[in-house]
Amino acid sequence: MIRLEEVTKVYPDGTEAVRGVTLQVAKGEFCVLLGPSGCGKTTTLKMINRLIPLSSGRITVDGVDIYKVDPNDLRRGIGYAIQEIGLFPHMTVGENIATVPRLLRWPKERIRRRVEELLELVGLVPPEEFSKKYPAELSGGQRQRVGVARALGADPPILLMDEPFGAIDPITRERLQDEFLRIQAEIKKTIVFVTHDINEAVKLGDRIALMREGRLVQYATPAELLAHPKDGFVRDFVGADRTLKALRLLRVREVMEEKPPTVEASKPLAEARERLERLGVNFLPVVDREGRFLGWLNRTNLRPEGRVAEVMTPYSVLATPDTPLNEALSLMFESAVGNLAVVDGEGRLRGLLTFRRLHEVLRESYREEGQG
Amino acid sequence: MRRRIVFLVLLGTFIGLAIWITGIGKLGIYSTFTGQDLLRETGVHLKYVGLGELIAIVVGVSLGVVVSRPWAQRTRLSTVVVGAAGMGQCIPSMALIALMAPILGFGLWAVVVALFVYGLLPILRNTYAGFRSIDPAIIEAAQGMGMSRGQIVRRIELPLARPVIMAGIRTSTVVNVGTAALAVLVGGAGLGRIILTGVLSRQPLITLQGAAPTAALAIVLDFLLDALEDRLTPKGLKVKKSQA
Numbered sequence: 160m161i162r163l164e165e166v167t168k169v170y171p172d173g174t175e176a177v178r179g180v181t182l183q184v185a186k187g188e189f190c191v192l193l194g195p196s197g198c199g200k201t202t203t204l205k206m207i208n209r210l211i212p213l214s215s216g217r218i219t220v221d222g223v224d225i226y227k228v229d230p231n232d233l234r235r236g237i238g239y240a241i242q243e244i245g246l247f248p249h250m251t252v253g254e255n256i257a258t259v260p261r262l263l264r265w266p267k268e269r270i271r272r273r274v275e276e277l278l279e280l281v282g283l284v285p286p287e288e289f290s291k292k293y294p295a296e297l298s299g300g301q302r303q304r305v306g307v308a309r310a311l312g313a314d315p316p317i318l319l320m321d322e323p324f325g326a327i328d329p330i331t332r333e334r335l336q337d338e339f340l341r342i343q344a345e346i347k348k349t350i351v352f353v354t355h356d357i358n359e360a361v362k363l364g365d366r367i368a369l370m371r372e373g374r375l376v377q378y379a380t381p382a383e384l385l386a387h388p389k390d391g392f393v394r395d396f397v398g399a400d401r402t403l404k405a406l407r408l409l410r411v412r413e414v415m416e417e418k419p420p421t422v423e424a425s426k427p428l429a430e431a432r433e434r435l436e437r438l439g440v441n442f443l444p445v446v447d448r449e450g451r452f453l454g455w456l457n458r459t460n461l462r463p464e465g466r467v468a469e470v471m472t473p474y475s476v477l478a479t480p481d482t483p484l485n486e487a488l489s490l491m492f493e494s495a496v497g498n499l500a501v502v503d504g505e506g507r508l509r510g511l512l513t514f515r516r517l518h519e520v521l522r523e524s525y526r527e528e529g530q531g
Numbered sequence: 532m533r534r535r536i537v538f539l540v541l542l543g544t545f546i547g548l549a550i551w552i553t554g555i556g557k558l559g560i561y562s563t564f565t566g567q568d569l570l571r572e573t574g575v576h577l578k579y580v581g582l583g584e585l586i587a588i589v590v591g592v593s594l595g596v597v598v599s600r601p602w603a604q605r606t607r608l609s610t611v612v613v614g615a616a617g618m619g620q621c622i623p624s625m626a627l628i629a630l631m632a633p634i635l636g637f638g639l640w641a642v643v644v645a646l647f648v649y650g651l652l653p654i655l656r657n658t659y660a661g662f663r664s665i666d667p668a669i670i671e672a673a674q675g676m677g678m679s680r681g682q683i684v685r686r687i688e689l690p691l692a693r694p695v696i697m698a699g700i701r702t703s704t705v706v707n708v709g710t711a712a713l714a715v716l717v718g719g720a721g722l723g724r725i726i727l728t729g730v731l732s733r734q735p736l737i738t739l740q741g742a743a744p745t746a747a748l749a750i751v752l753d754f755l756l757d758a759l760e761d762r763l764t765p766k767g768l769k770v771k772k773s774q775a
Contacts, residue, residue: 210675234677245672249690249765259676293767309676319675 160186161207161317161349166216168202168373176202178373179216184366186316187347191364193354195396199373200353204319207351208234220317235259238310238318238348242326245306246294252283252305253290259312277308280342300331307339311346320352324359336362357397361385361404369393382408402521403485411487412480414520415501415510421446424453424468431456431467442496444508445471452477452500452508477502480509487512538754545747552740561732563740564725573744576721579639579711580752583646584704591616591651591703592696595658596684613659616652624649624710628717637718642711649710650703657699661692690765697760704756708749712741722748 161184168177177199184190192200205211207218209230218225225233238259247255253274260270278286281304294302303323310318324332336359343350354360360367361381368378377389385405388394397404422431422443435443441458445467454473462470476490478501491499491512499512553566564572594616598609619627627649631641665688673683712723725741728734 205675208675210671231677231679234675236677239672239675241668241672241675244666245668247669247673247687247767249767251767258673258678262677262682293770295767295770312676 160184160221161190161351162217162219163203163207164217164219166203166206166218167214168199168206168211169214175373177206180370180373180375182368182375182378184349184351186349189343189350189352189363189365191352191354191360191367192370193357193360193364193367193396194370194376196355197372198370200355200368200370201321203370204321204351204353208237208239208319231262235262235313236315236317238312238315240306240310240318240320240323242303242306242322244326246302246309248294250293251290252278252292252294252297255294255305256290256309256312258309259315263313265313273312273314277311280311280345281305281308282338283308299327300335303327303335304338307342311348316349318348318350318352320350322353322355325354325356332359339363358404358407361407369396371396381405403488405521406484406488409484409520410480411478411482411484411499411501411510411512414484414516415480415512416516417510419444419508419511421450421508422456422467423448424466424471426467428462428465428467428470432461435461442498444500444511446508450508451506452502455496457496472496474500478512479503484517488517491517538750542747542750545743545750548743549740549747552736552743555736558734558736561734561737563737564728568725569740569744572720572722572725572741573748575719576708576711576714576723576745576748579642579646579714579719579721580704580707582639582643583650583707583711584700586643586647587650587654587703588700590647591654591699592658595655595662595696596688598655599659599662599688609659613656616655619648620652625713625716628710628713632717639719641717642714642719646707646711650707653699653703653706654696655699657702658692658696661695661699662688664695665691691768694760694764694768697756697763701753701756701760705749705753708745708752712745 163180163182166177166180167175169175180199180203182190192203194200202211206213207220207225209225213226220233220237247258256274256277257270260273265273274290275286278284278289283289283301283304289301294305297305306323310320324335327335340363352363361384364381366378367381367384369376369384371392377384377393379387382405384393385397385401385408388397388401394401420434420438420440420443422434422445424445424447431443435441435456435458443456445453445456447453452474453468454471456467456471460470460472474494476494476499478487478490478499480501480503482490482501487499491497491514497514500508501510501512503509549569552563553569555563557563594612597603598612603609622630624645628642628645631645635641635644669687669691670683673687678686711721712726714721715723715727722741722745726738726745727741729736729738729741
């Protein structure tokens with residue numbers, strides 16, 4: 160656990176980079192320090208591993224004041240990742256990753272095994288091949304993976320990450336973020352992560368510490384930050400589209416209508432018409448005998464005779480229960496009927512996502528603020 | 532490849548000249564130096580350059596490391612030291628050697644110290660430049676992972692700055708091969724003795740008999756140090772960027 164108490168940094172010229180920041184990061188929690196450039200987030204991060212000395216206040220790691228330990232011992236116990244330019248260009252990927260284990264004088268064989276394990280973890284396979292390469296032989300995304308692997312070198316319980324994905328193109332960045340979330344779910348480190356990108360913060364953080372001019376403005380979960388910004392600055396920073404950003408935090412399974420009415424493909428159209436009228440809807444999802452989703456029955460396509468399968472519109476898009484809501488929303492606009500079918504791994508219909516349902520859910524979480 | 536051809540042609544020309552003049556033997560009342568003389572003076576010449584460079588490398592690299600520390604840059608020590616070393620080079624080489632003699636006595640040490648002063652600047656300047664050219668993010672990463680100052684210098688900064696430092700050593704050496712010919716002015720020997728003999732006896736061929744091996748020596752040392760520079764450049768700095 161990391162605790163910052165009234166942490167302040169004043170430079171000799173009088174600039175106050177950080178003023179009285181107090182926050183706590185629980186064990187295994189992913190804390191994002193977020194804010195515009197010059198807000199003191201990087202300074203705050205670097206004070207945790209003593210790259211920047213404190214002016215006043217106190218920082219403890221697992222209850223121990225960081226100024227009671229030798230700085231190099233402290234740093235060897237805290238993983239540190241910065242942008243890919245921080246790799247040592249004259250060392251191979253393997254040597255880079257082995258930096259801290261070597262400082263800790265691990266036996267050679269243990270280091271070798273650890274390097275391979277980490278390369279596999281960050282998806283640089285085969286490890287024997289990547290281990291021998293030099294940073295200049297890798298792409299930006301691969302270098303960043305090495306940076307993460309290097310920070311994890313000696314399996315430290317804490318990771319400090321300073322905009323590690325900042326210099327990467329947006330597509331690769333998304334992928335690295337997804338991978339990193341997967342890795343974090345596995346290794347459960349206590350992480351302090353600096354970024355100026357609200358989307359990255361919302362996607363990665365368990366909690367977001369939003370900073371401005373050296374002060375901590377709001378420290379909250381992403382959902383809380385988006386739903387209830389504390390003041391105008393937070394509201395502006397998270398953006399006018401904060402409702403849409405919040406969608407990313409929800410999964411389809413939390414919002415979908417479960418067990419929606421369906422119609423079987425083999426049924427006669429007359430029966431289908433009756434069902435549509437009884438339910439008062441214009442569309443019905445069409446399934447096969449095993450409940451697998453096939454497409455949509457549109458009221459306007461009904462004919463006096465025949466079977467559902469003959470007039471049904473095959474589906475163009477699908478979601479799974481784990482699809483983030485922001486992606487689901489985008490799919491809904493692509494869908495021919497505006498509703499989205501949610502299927503499981505076997506293709507069986509699990510639920511339905513409708514605009515009406517989406518509206519209800521969002522209105523609910525933002526109601527409080529609307530009244531205020 | 533072309534470099535290598537130029538190197539061989541030049542080297543062949545100078546060595547050929549020296550051998551040819553040595554073979555002439557008699558020039559009127561004068562006689563040319565023997566092959567043995569040439570080898571001996573070349574050896575002495577090499578000793579001057581070697582000793583001077585050795586001290587220049589030790590002092591230059593150490594000073595370079597010191598002045599590239601952040602505190603030295605904050606306190607402007609870097610500017611002062613690099614400036615002072617620059618002044619050493621501003622003094623004409625002939626005057627520098629001549630000034631050393633009254634201080635250190637005639638002979639070996641006057642020559643070696645003059646060569647050290649003269650060869651220091653390129654090494655110091657390149658060491659400083661080599662250290663300064665390292666991306667601060669690399670140093671910060673090393674620090675953030677818990678490397679001590681000494682470990683950062685040895686494992687990170689020196690290897691990364693090595694190619695630039697080596698280039699400085701090469702420049703310094705090649706310049707000093709020429710400067711060492713002035714050793715004869717303060718009672719030293721070396722190839723300068725042959726050159727001076729030629730000048731005093733008005734025998735241009737004898738002057739050439741000393742000048743040609745001097746040039747050959749500079750070319751050979753330049754070539755060898757270039758090869759060494761390449762060997763000492765970390766592999767990771769030589770690999771091509773992949774487009775992956």
